[in-house]
Amino acid sequence: MTAIGIYGSLGRMGQSIVAAMPAYNAEHAGGVDVGEDPAPLARASDVLVDFSSPAALEAHLAAARAAGTPIVVGTTGLNQRHHDLIDAAAADIAVLQTGNTSLGVALLSALVRDAAARLGLDWDIEVAEMHHRDKVDAPSGTALMLGEAAAEGRQMLLSETSVVGRAGLVGARARGTIGFSSLRGGTVVGDHMVVFAGEGERIELSHRAEDRAIFARGAVQAALWLAAQPPGRYAMDQVLGL
């Protein structure tokens, strides 16, 4: 039985992941939350999952690396420095980072990449997302991942083309940009929509998460898969064979 340790175990995702484990015959190795040493759990686990906070990621990666334990990073709100830390850790251990562990969003990313490649720059791309009132980061990790997929499809860099939010006299939309809008409220688990807006027509590709269990099941599947992988950086489409 594979023992999975959870960083952020008392949170919404941590609790959903514990609930999902029995269906996959996975063992709960334990959890770490604010103010606790991540190192003992890393040594006691076959694989770790991190659904905590960007502020904790460096310490969690260091603990995983020191123990030689693979880690799934589901925490969002990451910046370039966090991604550099993930790349560095992936030299020594298997690391899977994703803003969304659901099957549906993995497929949506592939569809968005394909649509962006086929439609070209005459179709404007906007990514919209809505989440519950307690979400602390924006745009969501999933929205950024979908934006990356669209930029890849256009063979462009998202960092050079993204426009996050608009207010005031911002001027007309610049060709080739990818816009992001975030809504927050209530208990929405996670809605994402990618709009391709052309001359006189519009295509909308969307995903609605109805239950956090979809992320939890994907996280457990990703952890079980990652436990058997050599060092390197991995993504969800590799787990799901998409």
Ligand SMILES: NC(=O)C1=CN([C@@H]2O[C@H](COP(=O)(O)OP(=O)(O)OC[C@H]3O[C@@H](n4cnc5c(N)ncnc54)[C@H](OP(=O)(O)O)[C@@H]3O)[C@@H](O)[C@H]2O)C=CC1
């Ligand atoms: N990749 C995916 O598929 C998904 C990713 N997420 C992401 O996962 C993360 C967690 O989401 P969610 O469970 O809803 O959030 P919660 O706030 O419910 O849970 C986060 C947990 O992490 C703990 N935590 C915070 N800081 C630290 C720290 N420094 N060290 C250890 N633990 C810490 C929190 O403790 P405390 O409450 O005491 O602060 C809490 O128990 C977010 O970044 C979210 O965007 C969410 C859903 C799906």
Ligand SMILES: O=C(O)C1=N[C@H](C(=O)O)C[C@H](O)C1
């Ligand atoms: O914080 C959340 O709740 C979620 N976060 C992830 C994100 O930022 O995309 C995934 C999901 O949408 C729920």
